[in-house]
Amino acid sequence: IDAPISVSQEGMVYFTDRLSDDLRQKRREQLLAVTEDDVKYAAITYLKQHETKRDYSIAIIGEENEEIEKNNEYNVYRMKIDEAKES
Template identity: 35%
Template sequence: MSKSAKENSRDHPSHSMQNLKILARLMTAKFLHTEIREKGGAYGGGARLSYGGMFALYSYRDPRSTETLQSFMKAIDWAKAGRFTQQDIDEAKLSVFSAVDAPVAPSDKGLDHFLYGLSDEMKQVHREQLFAVCHEDLVNVSNRYLDAGRSTHGVALFGPDNASIAKDPSWVIRQ
Protein backbone atom coordinates (compact mmCIF):
# COMPACT_ATOMS: atom_id res chain seq x y z
CA MET A 1 0.00 0.00 0.00
CA SER A 2 1.42 3.40 -0.95
CA LYS A 3 1.90 6.17 1.60
CA SER A 4 -1.03 8.23 0.28
CA ALA A 5 -3.26 5.13 0.20
CA LYS A 6 -2.40 4.50 3.87
CA GLU A 7 -3.13 8.12 4.74
CA ASN A 8 -6.51 7.84 3.02
CA SER A 9 -7.36 4.66 4.95
CA ARG A 10 -10.22 5.10 7.40
CA ASP A 11 -8.05 3.43 10.07
CA HIS A 12 -5.21 5.95 9.73
CA PRO A 13 -4.95 8.29 12.78
CA SER A 14 -5.11 11.38 10.57
CA HIS A 15 -8.51 10.24 9.31
CA SER A 16 -9.77 10.08 12.90
CA MET A 17 -8.56 13.66 13.33
CA GLN A 18 -10.60 14.75 10.30
CA ASN A 19 -13.64 12.93 11.67
CA LEU A 20 -13.22 14.61 15.05
CA LYS A 21 -12.84 18.00 13.39
CA ILE A 22 -16.14 17.56 11.54
CA LEU A 23 -17.76 16.08 14.66
CA ALA A 24 -16.75 19.07 16.79
CA ARG A 25 -18.37 21.48 14.34
CA LEU A 26 -21.45 19.27 14.06
CA MET A 27 -21.89 18.97 17.83
CA THR A 28 -21.46 22.72 18.24
CA ALA A 29 -23.96 23.73 15.57
CA LYS A 30 -26.59 21.04 16.00
CA PHE A 31 -26.60 20.29 19.73
CA LEU A 32 -24.41 22.37 22.02
CA HIS A 33 -25.39 25.83 20.75
CA THR A 34 -29.05 25.12 21.48
CA GLU A 35 -28.39 23.56 24.89
CA ILE A 36 -25.73 25.95 26.17
CA ARG A 37 -26.54 29.29 24.57
CA GLU A 38 -30.24 29.22 23.77
CA LYS A 39 -31.53 27.18 26.73
CA GLY A 40 -28.74 27.78 29.24
CA GLY A 41 -28.06 31.46 28.67
CA ALA A 42 -24.28 31.23 28.22
CA TYR A 43 -22.60 33.66 25.85
CA GLY A 44 -21.31 30.71 23.90
CA GLY A 45 -19.95 27.22 23.89
CA GLY A 46 -19.27 24.22 21.78
CA ALA A 47 -16.76 21.56 20.90
CA ARG A 48 -13.37 21.89 19.27
CA LEU A 49 -10.39 19.84 18.29
CA SER A 50 -7.07 21.47 19.14
CA TYR A 51 -4.04 21.34 16.87
CA GLY A 52 -2.53 18.92 19.38
CA GLY A 53 -5.48 16.55 19.05
CA MET A 54 -7.35 17.33 22.27
CA PHE A 55 -11.13 17.24 21.87
CA ALA A 56 -12.67 19.80 24.20
CA LEU A 57 -16.19 20.81 25.17
CA TYR A 58 -16.46 24.34 26.50
CA SER A 59 -18.76 27.17 27.48
CA TYR A 60 -18.03 30.73 28.48
CA ARG A 61 -19.81 33.32 30.56
CA ASP A 62 -22.11 30.52 31.57
CA PRO A 63 -24.63 31.16 34.37
CA ARG A 64 -25.42 27.43 34.58
CA SER A 65 -21.93 25.96 34.38
CA THR A 66 -22.63 22.84 36.42
CA GLU A 67 -25.76 22.06 34.40
CA THR A 68 -23.71 22.56 31.24
CA LEU A 69 -21.53 19.63 32.31
CA GLN A 70 -24.64 17.45 31.97
CA SER A 71 -25.29 18.96 28.54
CA PHE A 72 -21.80 17.87 27.52
CA MET A 73 -22.62 14.27 28.48
CA LYS A 74 -25.90 14.48 26.55
CA ALA A 75 -24.00 15.81 23.53
CA ILE A 76 -21.69 12.80 23.62
CA ASP A 77 -24.69 10.45 23.80
CA TRP A 78 -26.29 12.35 20.89
CA ALA A 79 -23.16 11.93 18.77
CA LYS A 80 -22.70 8.25 19.67
CA ALA A 81 -26.32 7.55 18.69
CA GLY A 82 -25.84 9.31 15.34
CA ARG A 83 -28.82 11.61 15.81
CA PHE A 84 -27.85 13.87 12.91
CA THR A 85 -28.66 13.95 9.22
CA GLN A 86 -26.57 14.01 6.07
CA GLN A 87 -27.52 17.67 5.68
CA ASP A 88 -26.15 18.34 9.19
CA ILE A 89 -22.88 16.65 8.19
CA ASP A 90 -22.68 18.63 4.94
CA GLU A 91 -23.19 21.90 6.82
CA ALA A 92 -20.46 20.98 9.30
CA LYS A 93 -18.12 20.15 6.42
CA LEU A 94 -18.82 23.52 4.79
CA SER A 95 -18.00 25.26 8.04
CA VAL A 96 -14.71 23.39 8.41
CA PHE A 97 -13.83 23.93 4.75
CA SER A 98 -14.34 27.68 5.13
CA ALA A 99 -11.31 27.70 7.44
CA VAL A 100 -9.28 25.10 5.52
CA ASP A 101 -9.69 26.90 2.21
CA ALA A 102 -9.59 30.46 3.52
CA PRO A 103 -7.69 32.87 1.27
CA VAL A 104 -3.95 33.05 1.93
CA ALA A 105 -2.16 36.36 1.68
CA PRO A 106 0.64 36.38 -0.91
CA SER A 107 3.16 37.07 1.84
CA ASP A 108 2.06 33.87 3.64
CA LYS A 109 2.20 31.51 0.66
CA GLY A 110 4.66 28.74 1.42
CA LEU A 111 4.64 29.50 5.14
CA ASP A 112 2.93 26.21 6.11
CA HIS A 113 5.54 24.31 4.14
CA PHE A 114 8.41 26.26 5.69
CA LEU A 115 7.15 26.16 9.30
CA TYR A 116 5.36 22.81 9.46
CA GLY A 117 6.57 20.85 6.44
CA LEU A 118 3.09 20.78 4.91
CA SER A 119 3.21 20.36 1.16
CA ASP A 120 0.37 21.18 -1.22
CA GLU A 121 -0.09 17.42 -1.69
CA MET A 122 -0.49 16.92 2.07
CA LYS A 123 -3.06 19.71 2.20
CA GLN A 124 -4.96 18.07 -0.65
CA VAL A 125 -5.01 14.71 1.19
CA HIS A 126 -6.38 16.58 4.22
CA ARG A 127 -9.17 18.11 2.09
CA GLU A 128 -10.03 14.73 0.59
CA GLN A 129 -10.22 13.13 4.03
CA LEU A 130 -12.52 15.89 5.26
CA PHE A 131 -14.71 15.54 2.19
CA ALA A 132 -14.94 11.75 2.65
CA VAL A 133 -16.25 11.88 6.24
CA CYS A 134 -19.59 10.07 6.48
CA HIS A 135 -22.27 9.37 9.10
CA GLU A 136 -20.76 6.00 10.02
CA ASP A 137 -17.31 7.58 10.53
CA LEU A 138 -18.74 10.15 12.94
CA VAL A 139 -20.62 7.57 14.99
CA ASN A 140 -17.54 5.33 15.11
CA VAL A 141 -15.19 8.13 16.17
CA SER A 142 -17.71 9.24 18.81
CA ASN A 143 -17.80 5.76 20.29
CA ARG A 144 -14.05 5.29 20.03
CA TYR A 145 -12.84 8.59 21.47
CA LEU A 146 -15.66 10.38 23.28
CA ASP A 147 -16.92 7.38 25.22
CA ALA A 148 -13.37 6.59 26.36
CA GLY A 149 -13.02 10.24 27.35
CA ARG A 150 -15.63 9.83 30.05
CA SER A 151 -13.06 8.04 32.18
CA THR A 152 -10.04 10.08 31.05
CA HIS A 153 -11.16 13.65 31.18
CA GLY A 154 -10.56 16.79 33.15
CA VAL A 155 -12.99 19.52 34.13
CA ALA A 156 -12.15 23.09 35.01
CA LEU A 157 -14.55 25.89 35.88
CA PHE A 158 -13.37 29.48 36.04
CA GLY A 159 -15.57 32.21 37.39
CA PRO A 160 -17.37 33.49 40.43
CA ASP A 161 -18.09 31.33 43.46
CA ASN A 162 -20.55 28.53 42.81
CA ALA A 163 -22.58 27.34 45.81
CA SER A 164 -23.28 23.85 44.45
CA ILE A 165 -19.60 23.23 43.76
CA ALA A 166 -18.59 24.57 47.17
CA LYS A 167 -20.78 21.88 48.79
CA ASP A 168 -19.42 19.06 46.62
CA PRO A 169 -16.26 17.48 48.11
CA SER A 170 -15.20 16.05 44.74
CA TRP A 171 -14.25 19.54 43.51
CA VAL A 172 -10.92 21.19 44.32
CA ILE A 173 -11.42 24.92 44.72
CA ARG A 174 -8.45 27.23 44.18
CA GLN A 175 -8.66 30.96 44.55
Protein backbone atom coordinates in the same frame (compact mmCIF):
# COMPACT_ATOMS: atom_id res chain seq x y z
CA ILE B 1 -10.19 24.37 5.60
CA ASP B 2 -11.09 26.35 2.50
CA ALA B 3 -10.50 29.84 3.86
CA PRO B 4 -8.43 31.94 1.49
CA ILE B 5 -4.86 32.60 2.59
CA SER B 6 -2.26 35.01 1.35
CA VAL B 7 0.93 34.00 -0.41
CA SER B 8 2.94 34.80 2.72
CA GLN B 9 0.62 32.59 4.80
CA GLU B 10 1.07 29.77 2.28
CA GLY B 11 4.81 30.05 2.65
CA MET B 12 4.54 30.08 6.44
CA VAL B 13 2.38 26.93 6.42
CA TYR B 14 4.98 25.17 4.30
CA PHE B 15 7.83 26.47 6.47
CA THR B 16 6.27 25.53 9.83
CA ASP B 17 4.36 22.36 8.92
CA ARG B 18 6.37 21.19 5.91
CA LEU B 19 3.13 20.61 4.03
CA SER B 20 3.39 20.87 0.28
CA ASP B 21 0.36 21.88 -1.78
CA ASP B 22 -0.16 18.21 -2.67
CA LEU B 23 -0.16 17.11 0.98
CA ARG B 24 -2.47 19.97 1.96
CA GLN B 25 -4.87 19.02 -0.83
CA LYS B 26 -4.78 15.36 0.21
CA ARG B 27 -5.55 16.31 3.84
CA ARG B 28 -8.41 18.55 2.64
CA GLU B 29 -9.90 15.72 0.55
CA GLN B 30 -9.63 13.29 3.47
CA LEU B 31 -11.37 15.74 5.81
CA LEU B 32 -14.15 16.38 3.32
CA ALA B 33 -14.61 12.63 2.80
CA VAL B 34 -15.50 12.04 6.47
CA THR B 35 -19.05 10.76 6.77
CA GLU B 36 -21.60 10.95 9.57
CA ASP B 37 -20.97 7.26 10.25
CA ASP B 38 -17.22 7.95 10.58
CA VAL B 39 -17.90 10.59 13.23
CA LYS B 40 -20.30 8.30 15.11
CA TYR B 41 -17.79 5.45 15.03
CA ALA B 42 -15.01 7.69 16.35
CA ALA B 43 -17.25 9.02 19.12
CA ILE B 44 -18.27 5.55 20.24
CA THR B 45 -14.77 4.12 19.93
CA TYR B 46 -12.74 6.92 21.47
CA LEU B 47 -15.14 8.92 23.64
CA LYS B 48 -18.03 6.79 24.86
CA GLN B 49 -15.89 3.95 26.23
CA HIS B 50 -13.96 6.43 28.34
CA GLU B 51 -17.17 8.01 29.59
CA THR B 52 -18.29 4.75 31.16
CA LYS B 53 -14.87 3.93 32.62
CA ARG B 54 -14.55 7.39 34.18
CA ASP B 55 -10.82 7.38 33.46
CA TYR B 56 -10.75 10.94 32.21
CA SER B 57 -10.56 14.41 33.69
CA ILE B 58 -12.24 17.72 33.10
CA ALA B 59 -10.48 20.98 33.88
CA ILE B 60 -12.28 24.29 33.96
CA ILE B 61 -10.26 27.44 34.38
CA GLY B 62 -12.16 30.64 34.85
CA GLU B 63 -14.13 32.78 37.22
CA GLU B 64 -15.81 31.29 40.27
CA ASN B 65 -19.13 29.65 39.51
CA GLU B 66 -21.71 28.71 42.16
CA GLU B 67 -23.22 25.95 39.99
CA ILE B 68 -19.89 24.15 39.75
CA GLU B 69 -19.11 24.69 43.43
CA LYS B 70 -22.44 23.05 44.39
CA ASN B 71 -21.91 20.09 42.05
CA ASN B 72 -20.35 17.22 44.02
CA GLU B 73 -18.81 15.71 40.88
CA TYR B 74 -16.15 18.43 40.75
CA ASN B 75 -13.22 19.11 43.03
CA VAL B 76 -12.64 22.85 43.04
CA TYR B 77 -9.08 24.04 43.53
CA ARG B 78 -8.26 27.72 43.76
CA MET B 79 -5.06 28.77 42.11
CA LYS B 80 -3.05 31.32 44.02
CA ILE B 81 -1.16 33.66 41.76
CA ASP B 82 1.76 35.53 43.22
CA GLU B 83 1.11 39.15 42.23
CA ALA B 84 4.83 39.93 42.44
CA LYS B 85 5.52 37.44 39.65
CA GLU B 86 2.84 38.96 37.40
CA SER B 87 4.57 42.30 37.03
